[in-house]
Amino acid sequence: MKGRLGLAVAVAAVAAVPYVAPTYHVLLMLPFMAYGVVLLGLNLLFGYTGLVSFGHALFIGIGAYTGAFLTSRFGVRSLEVIVLTAAVLGAVVAAPVALLCVRYVKIYFGMLTLAFGMLFYTFVLKFYRLTGGDEGTPYLRPSLLGFGLNDIPKTDYLTGPYYYYSLVVLVVAAAVMWRVVHSPFGLCLKTIRDNPAKAESLGIGVGRYRWYAFMISAVYAAVGGALLGAPIGNVDPTLAYWTHSGNIVFMTLLGGFASFFGPILGAFVFIYLEDFLKSLAPSSWRLIFGALLAATVIFAPGGLMGLVGRARPRST
């Protein structure tokens, strides 16, 4: 009960932000919500299945480029269509990639995903006639639930209708993921994470379940990518670079991978801390961030949620 109340308060607080916070901070909430969706998916793979992907920016890229191509090449502006198409494309690409990757675990899984991520990056960068290369592809203002909203200034659009749309997507995504991890499927994943041999002996097809988890996480990442791209207005290959993949793993760890809401908290803290540090220490924010990541890994591997006592990571 206390949990539900806290959750309701949190959602209400986020919903209230456009009314109380300065415009810039409202805008910062947009990547937070987009990353929130991405990380819900990433953590299904990381926290619940025990696989750390170092190439998930690939799917963020797919989602963002879907939005860009649909709006600027095919004249399709509906964000519903964009999100759906991104989800489908994310799944389509993930199917073979996941098939190859889930045969391995730990470091090899990480390396294989990193390789796929960089392959996508190189492909998008190189085939510039198709994708725009380093110049990217414009992601025009999507229409929300059929409303074009093209005459209001972009900033008002982003801090108003688009903000609430993103919030709804995040809440729905979280609700769906909650059901997933608390279902028998989720239980199977946790068993596979903790003891693959036992899982196998219980009749759980380890490879198959990991594949499902990968697919779901890819769909989430693509949806997040579609949300991430619209405020930028131009989608480029750097969204798929390996350091972007590293950053989202960092966010997940920071928040706490052993808790459901940990990664979302991690996204929030990461984004605001990064903004704060970039203005405070423009020449050395990467140093501080690296030190923060190191400190988290060494002293607080359960992340912020772990520190608060909400989750205890299993030592493997």
Added chain:
Amino acid sequence: MTQHVVSVLMSGIFHASILFLVSAGLQVVFGVQKIFNLACGSFYALGAYVGVSAVQAYAAAGGPAAFFIVPLVLGGLLVGIVGVVIERGLLRFVYDRDETFQLLLTFALVLMLEDVIRLTWGTSPLSTGGMYLVYGQVRILGAAVPVYNLIVIAASLVIAGGIGALLTRTAFGRIIRAAADNREMAAALGVDMRWLYAQVFTLGTVLGTIGGALVIPATAAMSEMGIELIVEAFAVVVIGGLGSMRGALVGALVVGLLRAVAISVYPELEMLLIYLIVIAVLVLRPRGLFGAAATAA
């Protein structure tokens, strides 16, 4: 025609030497500690910057150009000491953790070292100027080859041979191989793992920094060069096999020569070809050419 073939071959082997030097440190650390050190590119960059500073200081002090390679190598070797600092100060806290935490820690290192390098040396590209040309060039079957390139190639072979000898002929090498094979057994047999890890990581770091220092006269030190290099090093160790020195050598040759041939014949392909091979290897033979069996599900 022969002249051109020789040119392509020599350029491929030169690039392979660079790749080998970047990857050697990575392999040694992975082989024993099972840590994929994302910061190996950063150590390489560190060695490059320190190498430039050492040579510039040497030249300013009036040292004869012909011996510039001495301060270069010394600089590269000495800065490898940071390996001890990083291992004892940072890495050792995560040995009992999951591999991915170790990977993340090395990612943290990448971020930190980038800023440290930039704060120390600034953002302008740094080079040792004309020192590269000091030893002149030779003609091999009609193709002009800079002597310094031959020095780098020779150095890689010496280092490769040295590591090989270290691993197969010394007690230390035996311990390394035993620990790589079976950590628990080695520890049970009385190997001081802490000391071994410190030594191995430092060795890996020194291999990276000396590689950077050796190559820098032929190129230039630039911001974020470490982040770029890790991608190529990654390709080399995947093809050659994680943890294998022989793999690093062969993998580097494969990537270096393929790249040189692609540039000559079909430049469009270049990097794309390498990635596809990486993926093919990871899928068909994940252990690479010489690696140990991959951790299968």
Added chain:
Amino acid sequence: MTGSRREFLKGIGAAAVAAAGAPAIVSAQGRKGVPSDPVKIGVLAIRAGIAAPVGTAGLRGTEWWAERVNKAGGILGRKVQLVVEEESNPKDTVERYRKLVLQEKVEVVLGGISTGVTLALGPVAEDLATPWLSWDGTTQKGVDETMPNPRWAFKSVDNEVEAIVAGILTPKYFKGVKTVAGIGNDYSYGHDCWQSYQAVLKRYVPDVKFVLELFPKLGVTDFTSHIAAIQQSKADLLMCSFWSGDATIIMKQAAAVGLFKTMKGVFTTAGGVHDSLKKEFTPEGLLLGYNTMYFDDPKGSPLLKEFVREYKARYNEYPPYECDHAYFNAESYKAAVEKAYAAAQQWPSKAQVVKALEGIEVESLSGKRGWREDHVQMCNFYQGLTTHKNAYDFATINPVEVVSTRQAMKPAGAKLFDWINGWKI
């Protein structure tokens, strides 16, 4: 004298001065209609990666400008306060830009270099209704303009101008060139330069053959394989559009195999790292481009000489062209504010500043530069043949060719290749 008459005369005086085209004279503080707090100027500078030296140079140029302006009393008596944010990838840079305008409330944003970033910034600048003066970034997709009529965005010269200038100068200095090889970075700038260079050269040498094109990705540090391929092509001339440390590297590696002993070389933009092109490995007789500022210009103004002297003293380097772009942007903003003030008699609104910027011309480090009516920079480009006859340990150029954008940049609204093909040769 009563207050209002003094104001009136002051107003007439300022208007007369402004009408004469000279900048408003700085007087004691408390000018009418001018706030007393500092004027916040946002700056976006690249700090990391291959373009970091360019960003650093731009920031240094802006800081030098700000120091001088503040020493002389500021803009209309208001001190200048620079608010610096980092330009990195498009997503993060858009966020920093929004922070500068929405949170820091800057009056203008200066900076922006890489095209991927500036393409994203263009629409954002328009939306946030604040003037944005880009140092080196355009809103071109390839060679085509995507924002032909911006209100708030002011763009750098077209990306391919230095390649066009090099194409014009090549037949002048390198007669009898029949075959050409090209190498550039594998991204829009590298491709655009190569296409433009080819189009221009073909106008002067219709039967020229382009025998090789190589596009190594940005960040490559070893070109030995590329040089081997270039040697094999046996081209008469190599055109290279590198502008950072890779220019130094390829020059060094080429010297090691004597590439330019038998091949001519055209380096359109290597002036960006000019003081790293040491004499030991940079031969004489190459065509070298310094973009819009040549630090050792024999016709250089006292301003340029002073800047070069102080830059060298402070940073132990010689300034590259980005300093000029940065200085020009800042100085043109100041001049626009002063011009708009003279008409409005109060600190101008952002819209008034934008109006004043169009068509304005100011004295920059490299000489007179201005903004075209469609918000694109107009300036000179400096290229010449490398020489060792100087007091430095690196190569410089002599003679120095100065080509204006009036000649080498497509007019507003024109299509690049149609325009080139329409030249009267």
